[in-house]
Amino acid sequence: MTDIVLENVNFSYGKKTVLENFSLSIKGEGFTALLGANGAGKSTIFNLIAGILVSDQGKIMIGDVNAHDRLQRHTANMGFVFQENTLDPELSVQQNIRYFAGLFGLKNYQPRVEVLLKEFGLWQQRSEKAASLNGGHRRRLEIVRALLPNPEILILDEPTSGLDPTIRQEISNQVHALAKQGVNVVWITHLLDEIEEHDQVILLEKGRIKEQGTFAELGGAQGIKSKFVAKEALLQL
Amino acid sequence: MSAMRAIIWRELLRFLHQRERFIAALVRPLVWLLIFGAGFRAALGLAIYPPYDTYIRYETYIVPGLCGIIVLFNGMQSALSIVYDREMGSMKLLLVAPISRQWMLLSKLIASASVGLLQVWVFLLIAFFVGIQVEPLGYILATPAIFLTALMLGALGLALSTLITKLQNFAGVMNFVIFPMFFASTALYPLWQMQENAPWLAKVVEFNPFSHGVELIRFALYSKMTWVSLSIVVACLILFFTLALWGYQSRRHLLKRKFR
Numbered sequence: 464m465t466d467i468v469l470e471n472v473n474f475s476y477g478k479k480t481v482l483e484n485f486s487l488s489i490k491g492e493g494f495t496a497l498l499g500a501n502g503a504g505k506s507t508i509f510n511l512i513a514g515i516l517v518s519d520q521g522k523i524m525i526g527d528v529n530a531h532d533r534l535q536r537h538t539a540n541m542g543f544v545f546q547e548n549t550l551d552p553e554l555s556v557q558q559n560i561r562y563f564a565g566l567f568g569l570k571n572y573q574p575r576v577e578v579l580l581k582e583f584g585l586w587q588q589r590s591e592k593a594a595s596l597n598g599g600h601r602r603r604l605e606i607v608r609a610l611l612p613n614p615e616i617l618i619l620d621e622p623t624s625g626l627d628p629t630i631r632q633e634i635s636n637q638v639h640a641l642a643k644q645g646v647n648v649v650w651i652t653h654l655l656d657e658i659e660e661h662d663q664v665i666l667l668e669k670g671r672i673k674e675q676g677t678f679a680e681l682g683g684a685q686g687i688k689s690k691f692v693a694k695e696a697l698l699q700l
Numbered sequence: 701m702s703a704m705r706a707i708i709w710r711e712l713l714r715f716l717h718q719r720e721r722f723i724a725a726l727v728r729p730l731v732w733l734l735i736f737g738a739g740f741r742a743a744l745g746l747a748i749y750p751p752y753d754t755y756i757r758y759e760t761y762i763v764p765g766l767c768g769i770i771v772l773f774n775g776m777q778s779a780l781s782i783v784y785d786r787e788m789g790s791m792k793l794l795l796v797a798p799i800s801r802q803w804m805l806l807s808k809l810i811a812s813a814s815v816g817l818l819q820v821w822v823f824l825l826i827a828f829f830v831g832i833q834v835e836p837l838g839y840i841l842a843t844p845a846i847f848l849t850a851l852m853l854g855a856l857g858l859a860l861s862t863l864i865t866k867l868q869n870f871a872g873v874m875n876f877v878i879f880p881m882f883f884a885s886t887a888l889y890p891l892w893q894m895q896e897n898a899p900w901l902a903k904v905v906e907f908n909p910f911s912h913g914v915e916l917i918r919f920a921l922y923s924k925m926t927w928v929s930l931s932i933v934v935a936c937l938i939l940f941f942t943l944a945l946w947g948y949q950s951r952r953h954l955l956k957r958k959f960r
Contacts, residue, residue, distance in 0.1 A: 513792070513795075513796045514795070514796060515792055515795045515796065541796075543792075543793075543796050545789060545792050545793070546789070547788060547789025547790065547792065548788075548789075548790070549789060549790045549792055549793040550790075551710065551714065551790070553713070553714045553717045553718065554710070554713060554714070554717075558710075558713065561706075561709075562706050562709070562710045563706075563793070564706075565702050565703060565705055565706020565707075565709065566702075566703050566706050566707070566793070566794070566797040566799070567703075567797060567798060568702040568703065568798065
């Protein structure tokens with residue numbers, strides 16, 4: 464099990480400080496939701512953990528490896544689903560997967576591709592170009608791609624943004640199922656209806672942790688909403 | 701190596717899928733060759749000048765320059781695609797891959813040069829069928845010369861892409877780079893003619909690395925070597941790529957703004 468630990472991290476965009484002396488610990492199991500309104504620092508945390516951004520100060524550990532080292536070498540056991548579409552629209556589903564497998568140096572991945580594409584309902588579309596997939600299928604393909612290296616940690620940045628509620632719920636259920644199978648899922652969102660009762664929730668506000676606990680411990684959707692100043696920024700079920 | 705192979709494979713596949721880009725890449729030099737070349741054949745007299753051993757038609761003269769313009773446009777277009785990927789967020793996938801940024805940029809550069817080489821081969825094939833031919837050995841020797849020139853111009857594009865923060869700014873930079881480089885070079889007229897008619901321009905042309913890329917290709921097509929041009933192309937490739945690496949390392953502030 465791989466824990467994610469941020470210790471006294473400072474990060475700013477130019478003169479705008481986003482994280483100051485920020486510390487966070489995510490246990491290496493189950494489903495953890497990083498919940499906050501826009502500007503809370505969620506995507507910055509994602510990018511720091513992913514190694515896309517480098518903190519100004521502080522330490523970011525993934526298991527016993529410093530994230531700054533991982534930037535070059537050790538992202539192979541993590542799966543990332545980005546807020547933006549990072550599929551190549553010109554390539555087919557299988558070609559997108561092949562490209563990813565090459566980038567991550569994966570070998571003998573084909574049997575797993577078939578299993579994952581079937582599990583996520585993409586087997587029929589395997590020869591279609593990514594550009595012709597609907598939003599839900601694209602998101603699922605990004606999740607399949609992220610799961611290909613059999614990662615210990617799956618981290619998703621607002622993976623359901625722009626999707627209709629039914630598809631959002633389906634994707635959320637599928638990812639929750641992965642967490643039950645032992646994947647350490649970190650789900651970044653501002654949508655309360657994607658969180659289940661036993662999920663760990665970390666409430667973020669203006670670059671600070673406001674509160675954390677299970678969804679139930681925090682009083683569910685109503686309890687969480689009442690803790691925020693900018694309540695309207697969190698959507699309810 | 702697996703990551704480099706994947707990046708090259710993706711670029712080639714994308715290029716083959718984008719038929720419009722393929723056609724546009726070929727139409728541009730073909731218009732120059734078939735229309736501009738025919739029109740200027742009568743106006744421009746060409747003396748016997750290395751690497752040529754005899755009088756040549758104007759169309760024959762401009763073929764190496766047109767090979768150069770293909771790889772120049774391709775290099776800039778690849779740089780544009782990096783700016784686009786950065787702007788759209790799809791660059792993130794590359795940034796989380798377990799490869800260094802240096803290796804990523806080198807892979808991108810080789811991928812771009814491979815696409816450029818592919819375009820030039822198709823162009824030379826068409827030129828062959830319209831009667832502009834060289835010895836078979838010339839085609840073989842020109843291949844590394846074209847690839848090296850493509851690498852140099854691709855590296856220039858990469859270095860420029862570090863300076864560009866917005867996609868819309870790129871078109872302006874391309875106009876300020878592509879056209880001056882092309883017109884102030886030996887692609888369309890030989891250096892000796894400029895030395896006679898516009899000595900100042902001849903000086904500019906001599907300092908233009910694109911001229912040396914074109915000359916390297918020209919000499920190679922005729923199974924000859926110009927060591928001066930080879931040295932300048934290699935030196936510029938190293939310089940531009942170093943600048944690109946430095947730019948991508950030192951522009952973390954830009955990444956911050958981009959990936960907020």
